[in-house]
């Protein structure tokens with residue numbers, strides 16, 4: 301049987317790191333991409349020790365030519381690309397007025413346009429082979445609004461819309477597009493996520509609200525859903541003949557979606573305000 305091939309982005313850390321290992325350990329020839337291959341040491345060591353079918357691949361997702369060259373190289377060498385996991389992304393904390401245009405644009409660049417570039421490049425390969433699974437790592441933040449996170453949330457809402465729409469278009473070619481929507485996962489995401497420059501300014505009229513949200517997220521991330529729950533969902537998707545459009549990960553995500561569905565807009569807004577003591 302021909303060995304399946306996977307590409308995973310954002311593998312120098314946390315979720316991407318564990319998805320790359322998971323796929324390689326389950327027999328996928330895995331290209332673990334990262335923006336800076338100097339960050340690859342831990343992944344390289346594990347892959348070598350366990351003799352995993354994995355290649356660490358430097359990818360500059362901000363440049364179409366570089367993305368196309370990387371995808372061409374992979375498809376020429378391995379002849380197929382079965383799974384693409386668009387995982388790279390980061391949180392940006394700060395109330396809307398405290399976010400600079402550059403910070404908002406960069407957030408969309410990483411969380412949406414880098415995914416657009418890579419997906420556009422991989423789709424012709426999947427279309428020719430009449431098979432493929434594209435997994436976009438979204439978030440529960442792509443379902444609900446929340447203060448001090450508008451840019452991150454808007455980027456994840458956009459990714460949700462892209463995923464849902466693309467799914468219709470490429471189904472005819474045997475390609476499945478899936479959105480993974482984790483709640484808060486126990487990772488360094490909140491610690492390493494970007495704090496907008498002006499959001500740290502205590503003279504900002506939004507300073508108190510931003511601090512409250514940031515502290516709340518730090519607290520929740522310490523109690524977050526273990527990474528293994530994300531891995532279980534990814535394994536379910538890549539081994540399914542008919543993966544669903546969306547997969548929530550974590551009890552917090554399920555509870556929030558249930559509440560959002562059950563409550564009216566105003567009830568839900570009041571529920572969030574109460575949680576935040578607003």
Ligand SMILES: NC(=O)c1ccc[n+]([C@@H]2O[C@H](COP(=O)([O-])OP(=O)(O)OC[C@H]3O[C@@H](n4cnc5c(N)ncnc54)[C@H](OP(=O)(O)O)[C@@H]3O)[C@@H](O)[C@H]2O)c1
Nearest residue numbers: 310311312313314315334335388389390439482484485489
């Ligand atoms: N952790 C959570 O609680 C959680 C919850 C819901 C959704 N998610 C989503 O899951 C995905 C992975 O999150 P994670 O927790 O594993 O996060 P992470 O470790 O902070 O970052 C994941 C990857 O994103 C890239 N990245 C991070 N910060 C960046 C920046 N400032 N500029 C450009 N690229 C940056 C890096 O890719 P390279 O390796 O290529 O450098 C990094 O390895 C993200 O899309 C995130 O939105 C996470």
